[in-house]
Amino acid sequence: MEVGQNDDIQLWEQFCKGDKRAFDGLWAYWFPILFKYCNRFTDDKSLIKDVLQDFFIELFTSRSRRNNVQHVKSYLMIAVRRKLLRVISQQKARSTEDLGSDESYGFYLDLSADHPIIEQQELHNRKQVVQHVINGLSNRQREAIYLYFFENIGYEGIAEIMSMKEVKYARTLIYRALDEMRDVIARNKQLTGLL
Amino acid sequence: MDQEQYTVAELMTNSSFRAWVNQHDEQARTHWEQWLAAHPEHQEDVNTAFTLLSILKENENGPSPADMAEMQERFDHALGQRLRVLMYRWTAAAASLLLLISTGLYFMNKRSTISTGIAMTKEVKLPDGSKVLLNANTTLQYKGHDVWIEGEAYFSGEHHDLKVHTDGMEVTVLGTAFNIYNRKQHIEVLLESGKVHVNGAGWAATAGSADMTPGEMIRLDAGSKKMERISPGSFISWKSGRLVFKNTPLYKVAAVLEENYGFHVQWKSTTLQMERFSGSCPLDNTDILLAAIRSVYNDRLSVQANHTIVFE
Structure with missing residues (x-):
């Protein structure tokens, strides 16, 4: 789109x-x-x-x-x-700082705090757990999520921008991140259900 | 055609589903409500996908209006290089016209005119005993308590009721040492000591006025016709007899070479324009400066006939 x-x-x-x-x-x-x-x-x-x-x-x-x-x-x-x-x-x-990781750059993603829907306590709570998931993703996953959901760029564009060999890698990267988010939301719901 | 089963990730990456959540698209809403009615077992997944898409909203971190204004100025400045070449030719024609007019005025009003040529400075003593140092390629005219400046000049000593005119600004001197810069694109006044009052005039009659205190620098831009206080950080200390650049972008160095020394600068690419250069040379020997730039930028500069400098 x-x-x-x-x-x-x-x-x-x-x-x-x-x-x-x-x-x-x-x-x-x-x-x-x-x-x-x-x-x-x-x-x-x-x-x-x-x-x-x-x-x-x-x-x-x-x-x-x-x-x-x-x-x-x-x-x-x-x-x-x-x-x-x-x-x-x-x-x-x-500055001769070697991070010693496979990732040569950092990519940071902060979810909006001022979305009206997030003012509801329950959603605010979920935002925090999703932010936690996002923080645990790799830089490349965060970047792919950003390009897809925040900048409306398709898999093909993402593969191009992030120099991936194949378009399907973009999809895989995003799906894995979304699955993690889904799981944490499900756990969160159980938790809030118990309370 | 729609599939029967969707995972949460599939829902979240479905453009129609996203249109429903993010754009509140009515058609999409109807579609997904019908689909959900047919597949009630997906209620939980739809809720999760809806929640996640609502949460995945950007934290606003865009440029501020001040950032945008700064960039506008930076682009105008950097791309002004090309425009300036055109303007230069135009002002050459206009300058001869101005000269005729001012010679006419000279005879009518008895203004005295003193000019400096390329690569020279000159100290002028005004009738009231105060001193004015003219930078290269500058014209000063005076009559009584009025002084007109085109170029760059440094005023020092006791001035009494002196008024400095440029085509876009007037500086009323209340006893002081200050520098005024009036060339093609902007007028700048730097006050070292004492007190001056500046106000817009001529083409910048609407620019308002300001009182200046020592250490302040005011700039009047020809484009915006507005006065603003700026940092005097990169002020070129030409009056000490040396041309000094501290972390100055090359396009500014080039502008000085063009305005004060009559060089013609050509850029084969703009990559060097924003490179920063530090160095100094005697005011009357730019060869040293050019050699220094050349040694820093690996011979990407060449000086050709007719005072032409080419940056590769």
């Missing part, structure tokens, strides 16, 4: 033709989305702003070469992710 995809493509084509107003429209639309995404990898907002500034300027100066982009959203997310992770790993290399 890609929302407003036709609008994306239209703006993109105008942008590729070198329309400066299209550039303004493009960054104003995508900056908040990409900023939020980047913010899941790092808390360093000034680093994110620097990375995104470079990114958009490079995009603008080489726009004519990017005429054949089909899915603007996944295209932008792939490129921004690659750039951000490169900068983060350079920083890490400098």
Whole structure:
């Protein structure tokens, strides 16, 4: 489910033709989305702003070469992710901190606290247990969940963005996470039922 | 066609089910209520899927309006490089026109004009005994208590009832040392000591006014026509006889080379524009500076004929 995809493509084509107003429209639309995404990898907002500034300027100066982009959203997310992770790993290399894990980056996901439905005590309670499950997932699982449920990107897009060899890996990653969430909700219900 | 059985994960990744939960889609709601009526054994799973989808909502962590405004300025600034080349040509034509007008004024109003060329500074003593140091490529005119500046100038000493005019701002001096920068894209005033009052004028007549205290810097942007107080952190200390850059983005270094030294800067790619550079050189020897930049950026800079600098 890609929302407003036709609008994306239209703006993109105008942008590729070198329309400066299209550039303004493009960054104003995508900056908040990409900023939020980047913010899941790092808390360093000034680093994110620097990375995104470079990114958009490079995009603008080489726009004519990017005429054949089909899915603007996944295209932008792939490129921004690659750039951000490169900068983060350079920083890490400098601070010589080796995490010694198979995961080269962190991905953080906080569930909304201000959703009206969560004000109900029972749901608030469930939110906490789901957050606990999410915290226990791997970074890649959290990222896949984020892209699928928060950014409405399909399996194909997720596989592309997260450089997976096959699309089905995206589905597997997400299903495993959802099964864990389901189990914890079921246990929580039993628990609240007992009380 | 719909299947009979769904797991919780399948429900949660079903686009129609998500449309019901997230967008309160009526058609989807009817569909799932009918399906549930036919498969009551799934009530529990539907509840769980519904709850989880309701919980999986984002914690707002987007950019603030201030972040957006900052980015707008950064993009305008960085992409202004290209626009500036065009503007430069345009202002060259406009400048000759201005020159005619100001020579006309000179004879009518007896304004005195003093200019500095490329790569030179000049100290001017005003009739009241106070001093003005002109940076490169700057024109100062004065008549009585009025001074007009185009370029960059540093005022020091006791000034009495002095009024400094630029095309977008007036500075009323109340005894002071301050720096004024008036070039193409913005006007900046840095107050070192004493007190000045600034107000919008000319093209920025609506910009309002402000009193400044020592250490403050005010910037009037040609785009927004608004005055704002900014950090004087990266102020270029040209008046000490050296050009000093501290962690300055290369596009700003390039702007100084263009404005003060008449270089023409070309960017073959923009990747270097945001690279930060620290270094200094004597005001009259930019070769040292260019050599330093070249050594830092691995020969990605070349100086060509006609004062042209190319960044690869």
